[in-house]
Amino acid sequence: MGISLSAQTAYFLWSLVLGAALGVLYDVIRAARMVLRAGKIHVLISDIVFFAVCGVITSLFSLPFNKGDVRAFILFGEAVGFLAYRLTLGSVMGKVYAFSAKKIRSFVQKIRKILQIFFNYLLKSIAYLLYNVGVIIDKLHRYAAEKKQNHRAERSKRQRRRYNKDKYHEQKRNKKTAYRVKAKTRQRRRAAERG
Template sequence: MGISLADQTMDFLFSCGVGFVLGAFYELFRFYRIIMRPGKVLVFFQDLFYWTVCGVATFLFIFWANAGEIRGFLIVGELLGAVIYYCTLGWLMLQNARLIARILHRISMFLKKYVWTPLTKPFRLLWRAIRKRTGKISQTTKKVGISAKNRLKKHRALLYNLFNGIRLSGSKKAGKGE
């Protein structure tokens, strides 16, 4: 029981469509990279996620189209669909992504300057006042601690003689006071 040429052609065209969609899906990551400029580690995990999704999508497509039987023309069709996307719509999207990135950057700078900064200024002033007060309290407590430590050092002979003179109950050693 073979597969007809018409069915194979339809499967090939569907595989081109799956490749085209996977290419468009990768465009989201490219757009994010243009706008946010993530580090190498984040790019690695994005690529890992993308290729995992591609593998699952390819597996499900092959399972649907050909009952799980891997055919070379299906893989070639996916690759061809991705290449067609990158050479046509992908190039156009990349140019627009740069334009959109510039527009979004300008909008965010406008919002930061005229919305975010005026809203946060009272909180920053309040925070500075709180830090100033807590700083004074912290300095005062340090001074008190140092002063108490110095007082103990001056009277250490008295303090230690006091403790040596007290007999602890159940102790075999007797202090000087016995």
């Protein structure tokens, strides 16, 4: 059982509207390309994505109306709607997009210059800060190395003093011990002489 003529006419009219909507979508993509100054590869990729989206939308459009069957009159209606939009409102919108793209590009250039000046200043400030931090760290490192060297020298002096002190006390002890030994030896001699 086929679709009635009135239903086909309604589907065709809806496909005209869908084609015009796809034209609006294409204009949005075209405006983005104008603003971004897309190259050939970007244009190719955006066109492939656009046609893939069109295919998905057409399939989804056909589901409720035609139970998923894509009919030639629906594709024809979309093409006519797309071309009607492109030749009427699309051409006017193209001029508006071109004018807007120039204004947007000039605005973006101004913002870019301002941001570039800001980031240059910021980077110079950070570089200056890091340089000063590096100088401070270097000074601290030198101070710590000098302190360590002074500590080693001081420790060495203390060790020498301690060694000399110990040596002095040892010599003193040795003298006392030698004196005691001599004293005992004298006492023994005296005791031997007496006895």
